Amino acid sequence: MPLALYALTAGAFGIGVTEFVIMGLLIEVGRDLGVSIPAAGLLISGYALGVVVGAPIMTVATGRWPRKMVLLVLMGIFTIGNLACAVAPDYWSLMAARVLTAFAHGTFFGVGSVVATSLVPENKKASAISVMFAGLTVATILGVPFGTWLGQAYGWRSTFAAVTVVGLFAMAAVALLVPKIEMPREHTRLSDDLAVLMRPQVLLGLLTTILGWVGIFALFTYIAPILTRMSGFSDAAVSPILLLFGGGAIVGNLLGGHFADRWPTGSVLGTLLLLAVVLGLVAVTAQSQVAVVIAVTLLGAAAFATAAPLQMAVLRHASGAGQSLASSFNIAAFNLGNAIGAWLGGAVIAQMGLAAVPWIAALAPVAAVVVVVGAQRLGSAQAPVPMAAE
DSSP: OOHHHHHHHHHHHHHHHHHHHGGGGHHHHHHHHTOOHHHHHHHHHHHHHHHHHHHHHHHHHTTTSOHHHHHHHHHHHHHHHHHHHHHOOSHHHHHHHHHHHHHHHHHHHHHHHHHHHHTSOGGGHHHHHHHHHHHHHHIIIIIHHHHHHHHHHHOHHHHHHHHHHHHHHHHHHHHHHSOOOOOOSSSOSHHHHHHHHTSHHHHHHHHHHHHHHHHHHHHHTTHHHIIIIISOOOHHHHHHHHHHHHHHHHHHHHHHHHHHHHOHHHHHHHHHHHHHHHHHHHHHHTTOHHHHHHHHHHHHHHHHHTHHHHHHHHHHTOOTTHHHHHHHHHHHHHHHHHHHHHHHHHHHHHHHOGGGHHHHHHHHHHHHHHHHHHHHHHTTTSOOOOOOOO
């Protein structure tokens, strides 16, 4: 794989740490800024909202810029946002800095996916996306635990200062390694981009992404209470088990890219069906500590195996400059699925109890499979739009 891909991986790593590390620092942030834990938790929701809103805004605003410049500007926003988090004097300043940082998230992954596919041959495009997304999985395994330890040992501001340094490194890597990529000549108007986005198969692709990740986060948001209350693990055992989840995520992410290169549509159906089965497996094995650890590891693999196939499914039906907008919207769809999934899991716990969460979560990827099959039938009389040459 070209070295430029690993510059994108570095940016994805920093963004992943920024998004998730706050979960491990809520007590420290709340204590330092004088707010409750639920109020500190809204910093997660604020970031997610920033991703959903910021992805289309930033993609449209930078749509006519050279893609390398877009990536550099986005990493600049990311770096400034994390520095602002590190020095935020109060809660609302920190919230504003989090939202600012989130504005870089969706468009970086969206434009980065298009850039990644332009760097490799046709039969390696999904694998290239999976290499970039590997930064997100490595952030989950290594970056977030280290950032949490750093924040607990030296204050939560030190974590954001460290991520600022990661941002500077990623900017340098993009500047040095990512080549200048010419913008496609066709579909240069915003109306054309929006027309691409409104294609039925693109919209169905976005819905598929949302449903798939609703299922993942309906369960994963509440994995700690499932492991401690249903499986009988101690609180201290949760982190090592989550490391296994992260290890599975890395393997699944790379395999998902490989399969998406070979079987574009089949990989979407296969990974979603696998995800539904593994979510059900968590429910079945929850009372057995050995079996549930295996199931959680498989959940990491199944969850992240969907990432590259879902991203490529949207890109396949977009074209020209519209690819960046559709790709960024799909990143927003991932995050919208995360937010809806967390809400759904909480609602299930309140109404049906913790044991029902994996079963209800499994229904979401099943619904996504139905959408994929419907999209195939809708497009059976049409050939998918070929990916534009970069």
